Amino acid sequence: xxxxxxxxxxxxxxxxxxxxxxxxxxxxxxxxxxxxxxxxxxxxxxxxxxxxxxxxxxxxxxxxxxxxxxxxxxxxxxxxxxxxxxxxxxxxxxxxxxxxxxxxxxxxxxxxxx
Amino acid sequence: xxxxxxxxxxxxxxxxxxxxxxxxxxxxxxxxxxxxxxxxxxxxxxxxxxxxxxxxxxxxxxxxxxxxxxxxxxxxxxxxxxxxxxxxxxxxxxxxxxxxxxxxxxxxxxxxx
Numbered sequence: 773x774x775x776x777x778x779x780x781x782x783x784x785x786x787x788x789x790x791x792x793x794x795x796x797x798x799x800x801x802x803x804x805x806x807x808x809x810x811x812x813x814x815x816x817x818x819x820x821x822x823x824x825x826x827x828x829x830x831x832x833x834x835x836x837x838x839x840x841x842x843x844x845x846x847x848x849x850x851x852x853x854x855x856x857x858x859x860x861x862x863x864x865x866x867x868x869x870x871x872x873x874x875x876x877x878x879x880x881x882x883x884x885x886x
Numbered sequence: 887x888x889x890x891x892x893x894x895x896x897x898x899x900x901x902x903x904x905x906x907x908x909x910x911x912x913x914x915x916x917x918x919x920x921x922x923x924x925x926x927x928x929x930x931x932x933x934x935x936x937x938x939x940x941x942x943x944x945x946x947x948x949x950x951x952x953x954x955x956x957x958x959x960x961x962x963x964x965x966x967x968x969x970x971x972x973x974x975x976x977x978x979x980x981x982x983x984x985x986x987x988x989x990x991x992x993x994x995x996x997x998x999x
Contacts, residue, residue: 799909804986813992814890815929820987860929864986870942871986872919872979876929 774799778861786885789851793880795861796843805837805844806819806874808860815860818846851884858882888912890991892978898934898997899968905962907994911980918961919988920953924974932976935961936983968998 776797797805799883804822808815819828821844822838828835832851837844850857858881863876891910899905911918920932931945935955946952950969955961965972975995979988 806986806988808990814990816944817989860930870934870936871984872917872988872992873931873934873942873945874921874929874988875931878928 774863774865774875775789776861776863776875778880780880782877782881783870784853784883784885785851787852789829789884790847790849791851791882793846793848793859794843795845795877797861797863797875798842799863799865799875801865801876802839803864803871806862806864807835807844807846808862810860810879811856813867820858851882853886856857856882856884880881890978890980890989892976892991892994894994895913895992896995896997900999901998902967903971904964904966905968905996906977907965907976907996909961909963909978909980909991911959911961911978912989914982915980915989916958916983917981918955919979919980920961920963920992921977922974923977923993927974929977933965965996970998972996973998 779794807818824839832849835846844862858879860875860879893908916937918935923929932980933953950966953963975993977993979990
């Protein structure tokens with residue numbers, strides 16, 4: 773059975789801290805791993821990772837994939853209260869010419885206190 | 887431009903009734919997806935439409951669930967004879983084909999009483 777597991781399930785930090793969120797997976801036909809941020813309603817796209825060892829970076833957020841060990845991490849440096857959200861990891865493992873059939877992890881609830 | 891639009895945003899229905907949820911994808915996005923987010927279950931894939939190809943219905947939980955996509959644009963997810971376990975947020979997403987980068991709508995929160 774395809775599985776995506778995130779840890780920790782929740783995390784409480786103070787502004788300025790650095791956090792690392794983890795995602796491990798076991799799927800067939802791996803295509804890519806995606807990170808989303810969900811605040812109130814719609815998950816919003818952060819990163820898509822397809823190759824091992826190449827870091828993707830956007831401002832204070834960065835992510836990397838290890839396809840040998842089947843995991844990814846999402847780092848957030850100098851956290852701000854606006855980073856408080858649920859962070860979702862998902863794996864696209866559709867076969868053939870299909871894309872976007874994602875298996876999601878349970879999410880990590882991040883709370884950043886002022 | 888406009889994002890993915892879903893309606894209604896909230897729907898309360900009685901057990902046994904049918905409901906229709908609507909999704910208007912981003913213009914030009916050929917792929918459309920329905921996902922469900924339940925408390926304690928996370929996001930689950932339901933169905934996927936890509937262009938004129940037959941939809942991938944492998945995530946639909948029962949034959950009470952069906953979906954259509956008319957004219958390659960708007961999609962409707964129909965749940966017949968609703969049950970309490972159908973209560974969830976139903977999220978629609980769209981993407982350009984071949985990208986896998988899904989843009990989600992705000993969802994329809996369905997409550998079955």
